[in-house]
Amino acid sequence: MSGPVTVGAISGARLTLGFDRFERLDLDRHQAVHGRLATPGLDEVSRLAEQVDLRGRGGAGFPFARKLAAVAARLDRGGDPLPEERRGRRVPAEDAVVVVNGAEGEPGSAKDRVLLTRAPHLVLDGAQIAAAALGTERVVVAVEDDGAARSVRAAIAERRLPARVVRLAERFVSGESGAVIRAVNGGTPIPPGVKVRASDAGVDGCPTLLSNTETFAQLAVLTSLGPDLYAAVGTPDEPGTTLLTVGGTRVIEAPLGTRLADVLASCDTPADQAVLVGGYHGQWLGPERVARAGLSRRGMRAVGGTVGAGIILPLPDGTCPLGEVTRIASYLAAQSAGQCGPCRLGLPDVVRALNALADGGGSVDDVRRAAGIGRGRGACSHPDGTARFVLSALEAFEADVETHRWGGSCGRPTFGVLPLPVPTGEESRVAIDWSRCDGHGLCAYLVPELIQLDRYGFPVVLGTDVPSWMERDVQRAVAMCPALALRITGGA
Missing domain, CATH: 3.10.20.600 (Ubiquitin-like (UB roll))
Known part of the structure; x- marks a missing residue:
């Protein structure tokens, strides 16, 4: 999301403290609101995080203290635990890297952008606390939004911090930890096919502590307040x-x-x-x-x-729920990295099954079967996450699904109320010139992810944007079509 965002708080502000007075907290305002930076040692930071069970706020909810311990262990004698006489002290390891994951590729999220544009010093405080505990000054902030990048660069200059900002492409999978590490290392921001822990080999192959923007802001608040005040709100087992x-x-x-x-x-x-x-x-x-x-x-x-x-x-009343779900599933299919079968073939099958269900020609079992084929076997969590989204919709909108199944429509238009990125003009799609198509079927052989054949042997095109990883294959299919019937529409 890149439009205007309003900010509020229920039962008192912490991360958003000062937002009612200032549009952006520069260094002086930040210190007036949150106090000056404190950098406790490794043991103390770990104890604070463990005491309140601080978890990552990027989606996975991984314990922050365990991430910190994993990096610290790799920094000392090839991963052995720290000797007792050095525990609680800063680890003298210049090669450790702290990465703030500010990639907010999901269209419905704006919280990290708000923090980076309005309270960048709170995020940098958290990053510096973690870096000091690990005995390093290497801090990297990975962001997608232009405004966030400018705000963070200004904050880095204000505090004269030896940190750098890395811009990421705005894609749904760009925020996955492996994709962020690859981008910081100068590669394509897509998840690696093989899982490699950042704590083992992250930025430049060094042990890397990577966590979400809000997580570092929470660490700064925790260090400032202490565990007791931090736990004054929230639940006993999930404070804050x-x-x-x-x-x-x-x-x-x-x-x-x-x-x-x-x-x-x-x-x-x-x-x-x-x-x-x-x-x-x-x-x-x-x-x-x-x-x-x-x-x-x-x-x-x-x-x-x-x-x-x-x-x-x-989801407000008036729009077609199944149409909205199908629209988002199409977007997710086009956003995959295309590195594994569940993404390349499984997600397009989910979209086809949803389209058929919405038109009254498919079944719920078809959707379930398509969503379940690749579960647990993807190169990243994208196929499983998409399946979870789709399958839960079948249950939540059961009555609407039944109406479509028997009548082919629920009578409501799809307004597109669920947020998606604003088109850039670079998107392209596959189209068929039916005055030329003779049903040779070569296109379905060359790009089965986007084109399948109906029972008469004619192509049926999946109505999604062409993923970037398929552009070369699609161009090849267009060039090889015997009837010159295949087209690419749109694009810059």
Whole structure:
């Protein structure tokens, strides 16, 4: 998302403290609001993080103290534990790297952009706290948004920090940890096919501590307040606050455990509708579950949802739910890295099954079968996340799905209310000139991800943008079409 975003807080601000007075906190304002930077030693930082069970806020919820310990272990004698006499002291290892993952490729999220543009020093405080604990000054901030990049560069200059900003391409999978490391190392920002821990070999092959933007801001607040004050809000097992993006245009700071219905009410959004929690790799909740949901890991598990990266997308009445789900599934299929079968072939099959269901010619079982083929076998979490999104929609919108299945339509248009990136003009699609097509079928052989044959042998084109990794294959198919019927439409 790149449009205007409003910011609010429920039960007091922490990460967003000062936002009611200042559009952006420069270094002087930041220090007046949050105090000066403190850099406790490794043991103290680990103890603080463990005491409040600080978790990553990028979606996976991995314990921060375990990430820190993994990097520290790799820095000393090839990964052996630190000897007792050196515990609690800074580790003298110049090669450690701290990476702030500010890649916010998901269209429904804006919280990290808000932090980086309005409170960049809070994020940099957290990064410096972690870096000092690991005995390094190497800090990298990876961002996608132009405004965020300018804000962070200005903040780095203000505090004379030896850090650098790396720009990432705005893609859904760019924020995956392996993709970020590859981008910082000068490669293409896509997930690696083989899982490599950043703590083992990250930036320049060095042990790397990589975590989400909000996570570092939370570390700064925790260090400033101390564990007792930090835990004064939230739940006993999940203390503190979290940032939520509601509807793609509102960022709300709320204590963990806050009722989802209360968050929606603070945004003047009725709670009697289906809500997507956790973003496009998350799950749909029907109104009954929305009423019972609490915004914590435990509260969301109880209703079959997830907090994820804090994305909350209500679906208003009037638009076709199945049409909206199909629209997002098409986007997710085109955003894959194309490195494995579940992405290359599985996700397009999910889109085809959804399209058939929406037209009344398919079945729920077809969608379930397509979504389940590649689960657990992808090169990254993208196929599993997309399957979770689609399968939860079948349950949340069961009545609408049945209407489509029997009537071919629910009678409502698809307004496109779920956020997607604004087109850049560089997107392209495959089209068929039917006055020329003779049904040779070569195109389906060359690009089966986008084209399949119907029972008469004529091509059926998947209505998604051409993924960047398929551009060369599509151009080859166009050039080889015997009837010169294949076209590429759009594009810069």
